Each structure stands twice: as structure tokens, then as C-alpha cells.
Amino acid sequence: MLIRNKLMLRFTLLVLAIQVSFSAFIYYFYATTRRQRFEHRLENAATLSGRLLVRTGKLATGNLGSIRRGDLLTIAGEEISIYGPSGDLRYSSADAINQAPNLLRLKRLKPGKPLLFTIGLKREAIGLAYEHQGSFYYIFVSAVDRMGWAQLDRVRLLLLVGNVGALALTILAGWYFSGSALRPVARIIRQAERISASNLGRRLHEGNRRDEMAQLAMTFNVMLAGLEQAFESQKSFLSHASHELRTPLTTLMGTLETALTYDQTLEEARQSMSESLEAARHLHGLTNSLLALVKIDGALPAPVPVRLDECLSQALDYVRVNYPGRELRLVFGELPEADESDVFMVPGNAQLLTTALLNLLDNACKYSAGPVRAELAYADAHTLRVRIIDTGPGLSPEELKRIYEPLYRASGAVSRPGYGLGLPLTQKIVQRHGGRLELASVVGEGTTATVWLPASAQ
Incomplete structure (x- = not known):
């Protein structure tokens, strides 16, 4: 079901529930008022009958005189029955009155406590004990409130018609307001449908930049900006990767074709094979680096406590082998008060962290002929910091700005060995460990790479 239909349905049901509840309250209030008013009339009629017949002594003598049966009737369809102290019927306004309901309640009448009851569906009755000269006479009066029931029927019809009409108006209003509320969503949908991989530079209209729809559009725009950047990075990566792979492949194929055509001696063949092997090694190294960069985006093993100082020491040992005679310094900064065996613990993967630190040290040694300084310290109580200077x-x-792009190489690195994948790989490893990598550099003075990693809880 569409959201517009859901909103309209819920709005309609809510308003309908309010209407029905209010109508039920009005109907109940009017019905209760009618009943109380009519019961009051019945009680007055019963009291009047007692004053005219019992108090004047006409029932005691059995002589009603000039009072006729119809003279006491003040309500349409009224029926009056009076019983003597011994429970015998002394008076009835008509001979055809059914006395069975009155007899059932005769013994339940108490002085000062009128008894209200109904006979059939609409005939209402009252019974009361009327005292005269120490004796109690029991008076029953019943009638049908024709005017009250007619008015109640009109109220019921009025409420029914009003609710049906209000329901129709509510549906129309719900349809209009839900459409009005969702109009910005429809606009966002239309704009989003025009965005594809070929035009990710388009953005959604952000409206007033304050309400929820504007915030949704702003969120989509941020996501689109990230997608556009990811697509551009992917295009750049594919372009650079194809170029980097094409170069050693072209060299390999050209060398082999030349050897096949022109090499006549064993020495010439060995020279061609040596050049081909070098191109193959370059291709193998580049392929492994690309696979490592892709692999780091996948699922990593569950993190375990790792000694960061051991990872750094192992990376330094690898670099000393590749750059013999190079001055490499390891310096420890301020450390917190803790057990020495646990002071450099971080959660993660030792092999990946060693690879990240090795890439930073290798870059420092590759592009610098002077000493390289490695610092290990705490940035704060919960963060370890490694600096390669x-x-x-x-x-x-x-x-x-472009140093983290895969296969990008700075102008000074073109003549140096490498593929432009070390820093992107290092950045991803650090980020997957919940850390951060930053490079600060000044032309002619050097570069400082800083890694922050969350320390294990002490």
C-alpha cells in the first residue's frame, strides 16, 4: 500500500473514531436526559394521583364521585394503578391494564424509594409507596414517552447523516493533505529517477533546508556526493590499473617476440629471458598489491590483542634488510602508568598492522636519504600514536590531496620503484582498525606520517 493511502486511511480512521465517540456521547447524554425528564414526569403523576385519590379518602370509601378515570391522565398512553395497604387493587385507570408487572414489584416498594422499571421496549413505569394516616398505598404509573422517543430518533438520524457526511469530507481532506504532505517526496522521487551512473553530479532540491523532507534531500545529496567520489575513484583506479598492467605486459610480450625472432645465440636468449623475468616480477608484484587492496575491503578476522611495539619493531627489521646502512631510530614518548606487558596493546590483526607500518617506513626510506625517525607514544589515555618522520x-x-588515490604517484616518485598502492592500502588497514592516518609534508623539508589507533581497555 502506498504511503499516501496509508496516511489517508489512518487519518480517516482517527477522525472517524473521534466523531463516533463524540456522537455516542451526545446520544447517550440526550437519551439519559430524556429518561430522567420522563421519570420525573411519572413520579409527579404518581404523587398527584395519591393526593387526589388517597389523601381525599375516595379510595377508602370507594366513592370516586365526579372524578372520572380519564381526568387523572396527563401523559399520552398513561396507565395508573393503586393498591391498598393489604395489596388489593383499589383503582386502575383502565380495565385492560396488565397488572402482572406491578404485582411482581409490589412487595419491593419501600417508603421514600421510588422503583423505576420498563414494560416492553418503550413503556416506562414507576412505583412508589404513598403514606396516608399511617397506612401505605402503592401507586404504579406507566406511559410511553412518544415525544421523547421521536426526538431521540431524530437525533439518531441527524448524527448518522452527519457522521456519513463528515466521513466523506474527511476522506477528501485526508486525500488532499496526504498528497500535499508527500508532494516533496514525489518531487524527490522524480529528481532521483533522473540520476544515473552517467550523471551522478546532479543533486536533489533541498527546499528550505529545515524540515524533514529537506533533511532527507540533504542526506541523499551527501550520499550522491560519496557515490560520485567513489565512481570517480573507481574510474581513476581502473584507468591507472590498466595502464600499469599494460606496461609490464607490453614489455614482456615485446621482449619475447624479439627473442623469438632475432635471438641467435644463448647469450642473447639469456638476456631476453632476464628482461622478461624482470617484467614478469613487476607484473606479479603489481597484481599482488592490487589483490591486497581489494582484499582489505572484505571481512577481517576477529580482532585480538596485538603488541603494537612488536609490529613496529618487526617492520623496522624488514626495512633494515632492504636499506642496509640507513639510520633508523625508534623513540618512545610518554607512557601511562600500567603494566609493561600491556602498555602497547591494541585490538586488531598483527600481520595487517605490521604491513601498514612497513609501508610507511618503506616510503620514508625510499624517498629520503637521511635518517628516519619512528615514535611510539600515547596521544591520550585511550589512543596510541605512531609517527614516521x-x-x-x-x-x-x-x-x-591525491596521495591516497590508488596507483597515484607524486612527481618525485615516478623514477622510484613502486606502484602507488602502499598508502591507500595502509589507510584502509588503519581505518579498519578504528584508527586514522594523516600525512603532513613541507616541500624540501620532509614528510611526517601519523597513525592513531585505539588502545585496548586497561
Whole structure:
């Protein structure tokens, strides 16, 4: 069911429930008022009958004189019955009155407590004990409130017609207001349908930027901006990857074709094979780096406590092998008061963290001929910080903006070995561990890479 139909249905049911409740209250109030008013009339009629017949002594003598049966009737269809102290019928306004209901309640009458009851569907009756000269006479008066029932029927009809009409108006109003409320959603849907992978630069209209619809459009625009950036990064990655893969493949194929056509001696063949093997190694290394970058986006093993100082020491050992004679310094900063064995613990994967630190150290040694400094300290009580500082040529602000793009290489790195995948891989590893990587660089002075990682709870 469409949201518009749901809103209209709920709005209609809510208003209908309010209408029915209010109508039921009005009907109940009017019916109760009618009953009380008519019961008061019956009680007055019974009291009047007692004054005219019992108090004057006419029932005691059995002589009604000039009073006729019809003279006491003041209500349409009224029936009056009077019983003596011994329970015998002394007077009835008509001979055809059914006395059975009165006899059933005769013994239940108490002085000062009128008894109200109904006979059939609409005939209402009252019985009361009337005292005269120490004796009690029992008077029953019943009648049909024709005027009251007719008015109650008109009220019922009026409420029914009013509710039906109000229901129709409520449906129309619900349809209009739900459409008006969802009009911004329909506009967002129309605009979103015009956005595709080929025009991700389009954005949704954000309206007044204050209400919920505007916030929804703003959220979509943020998502679209992220998708556009991801698509651009993917396009750039695919472009660079195809270019980087094409170069060693072209070299490999060209070398093999040349060897097949022109190599005549074993020495020439060995030279061609050596060049082909170098191209194959380059292709193998590039392929493994691309696979590692894709793999890090998948599911990682469950994190376990890892000694970050051991990961850093292991990365330093690897770098010393690749750059013999290079000065590598490891410095420890301020540490919290804790057991020495647990002070550098972080939750994560030791192999991945070692790879991330190794990439940063390898970059520092690759682009700097001077000493490389590694610092390990606490940034605060819950965060460990690793800094890799070199004195290389540094990076320009424009290069720093693109340094995390896969396969991107700065101008000073074109002549150096590498694929432009180390920093993107390192950034993803750090982010998957709940940390953050930042590079600060000044041209001609060097680069500082800083990693923040959440420490394990002490």
C-alpha cells in the first residue's frame, strides 16, 4: 500500500473514531436526559394521583364521585394503578391494564424509594409507596414517552447523516493533505529517477533546508556526493590499473617476440629471458598489491590483542634488510602508568598492522636519504600514536590531496620503484582498525606520517 493511502486511511480512521465517540456521547447524554425528564414526569403523576385519590379518602370509601378515570391522565398512553395497604387493587385507570408487572414489584416498594422499571421496549413505569394516616398505598404509573422517543430518533438520524457526511469530507481532506504532505517526496522521487551512473553530479532540491523532507534531500545529496567520489575513484583506479598492467605486459610480450625472432645465440636468449623475468616480477608484484587492496575491503578476522611495539619493531627489521646502512631510530614518548606487558596493546590483526607500518617506513626510506625517525607514544589515555618522520623532498599541497588515490604517484616518485598502492592500502588497514592516518609534508623539508589507533581497555 502506498504511503499516501496509508496516511489517508489512518487519518480517516482517527477522525472517524473521534466523531463516533463524540456522537455516542451526545446520544447517550440526550437519551439519559430524556429518561430522567420522563421519570420525573411519572413520579409527579404518581404523587398527584395519591393526593387526589388517597389523601381525599375516595379510595377508602370507594366513592370516586365526579372524578372520572380519564381526568387523572396527563401523559399520552398513561396507565395508573393503586393498591391498598393489604395489596388489593383499589383503582386502575383502565380495565385492560396488565397488572402482572406491578404485582411482581409490589412487595419491593419501600417508603421514600421510588422503583423505576420498563414494560416492553418503550413503556416506562414507576412505583412508589404513598403514606396516608399511617397506612401505605402503592401507586404504579406507566406511559410511553412518544415525544421523547421521536426526538431521540431524530437525533439518531441527524448524527448518522452527519457522521456519513463528515466521513466523506474527511476522506477528501485526508486525500488532499496526504498528497500535499508527500508532494516533496514525489518531487524527490522524480529528481532521483533522473540520476544515473552517467550523471551522478546532479543533486536533489533541498527546499528550505529545515524540515524533514529537506533533511532527507540533504542526506541523499551527501550520499550522491560519496557515490560520485567513489565512481570517480573507481574510474581513476581502473584507468591507472590498466595502464600499469599494460606496461609490464607490453614489455614482456615485446621482449619475447624479439627473442623469438632475432635471438641467435644463448647469450642473447639469456638476456631476453632476464628482461622478461624482470617484467614478469613487476607484473606479479603489481597484481599482488592490487589483490591486497581489494582484499582489505572484505571481512577481517576477529580482532585480538596485538603488541603494537612488536609490529613496529618487526617492520623496522624488514626495512633494515632492504636499506642496509640507513639510520633508523625508534623513540618512545610518554607512557601511562600500567603494566609493561600491556602498555602497547591494541585490538586488531598483527600481520595487517605490521604491513601498514612497513609501508610507511618503506616510503620514508625510499624517498629520503637521511635518517628516519619512528615514535611510539600515547596521544591520550585511550589512543596510541605512531609517527614516521623523514627528511625527504616532501610533497606539495596538490599532491597531498591525491596521495591516497590508488596507483597515484607524486612527481618525485615516478623514477622510484613502486606502484602507488602502499598508502591507500595502509589507510584502509588503519581505518579498519578504528584508527586514522594523516600525512603532513613541507616541500624540501620532509614528510611526517601519523597513525592513531585505539588502545585496548586497561
